[in-house]
Amino acid sequence: MKSVSTSGDVARPVGVAVSRPSVAGHLQAWLPKLVLAPSVVISLCFVYGFxxxxxxxxxxxxxxxxxxxxxxxxxxxxxxxNERWWVAATNLGVFGALFVGLCLVLGAGLAILLDQRIRREGMLRTLYLYPMALSFIVTGVVWKWLLNPGLGIQSMVRGWGFESFTFDWLVDPNMAVYTLVIAAVWQASGFVMALFLAGLRGIDDSILKAAQLDGASLPRVYWRVVMPCLRPVVFSAVMILSHIAIKSFDLVVALTGGGPGYSSDLPATFMYAHAFTRxxxxxxxxxxxxxxxxxxxxxxxxxxxxxxxxxxx
Structure with a gap:
């Protein structure tokens, strides 16, 4: 077969057609961009534009x-x-620190418990993770009933005969912010457990066995060997939980309404109150x-x- 070449061109056999991109090929190359374009435009406009x-x-x-x-x-x-802003900022500091800290401790503890291959692990994992499937509005309403002094835990315990028992944090201006912590930790700790459990299952068992053969106790193995390997998980959990804490709005509205007064305000409720009601x-x-x-x-x-x-x- 003869080949023909011109200056600057690669030699090719005579009679062989040069393949050119077809319309279908161009469409296939541009189709993902065309599909994503509306989402990109909407995000640019309604997120970054606003x-x-x-x-x-x-x-x-x-x-x-x-x-x-x-x-x-x-x-x-x-x-x-503005005094109310500083109350909201202080509350965010208290709420954020306790929320992130308790979720990390409880989530890591539950993950370590499930990592022991206990019976009914699947059922327990689902049970711990289920609260995250609820909205913060539902969580706030449920905990508002539970913490209501006339209907919830205080009323129930007094009905058992403990007349001096008091648990009125929901109506106490100095303690109302801690009710937000209770409800938020109850909802988010299962999610943190899932993150830690995924990290634990990704650690090579031979590392743990080697540490135990060296005489390390199980708590020391988890503290000295396992937890340093989970630093990326801890960092991700802190970032996600902090993001939730800063944006918390629906939980506050459903549980305390920012009250009594504005003692349990957070920056999100402060922003809503001033932008839309004042x-x-x-x-x-x-x-x-x-x-x-x-x-x-x-x-x-x-x-x-x-x-x-x-x-x-």
Missing amino acids: MLWTFILSLTDSRMLPNYDFVGFAQYARLMN AQIGMGSASAILMLGGVLAILVPYLYSELRSRRHG
């Missing part, structure tokens, strides 16, 4: 309706001088931007560590 709009409103003197009389960072200054859109937008800053302060280090580990991995 974030930008919220930041713009936080720089204006908007009240009941948006206006664009820019006042710089005056709304942030007003926010810093006709202070500018201040509400400023509080929303600070919440976004809190989320980014958690998310950015996580993404940086992930990218760095992949680059060096």
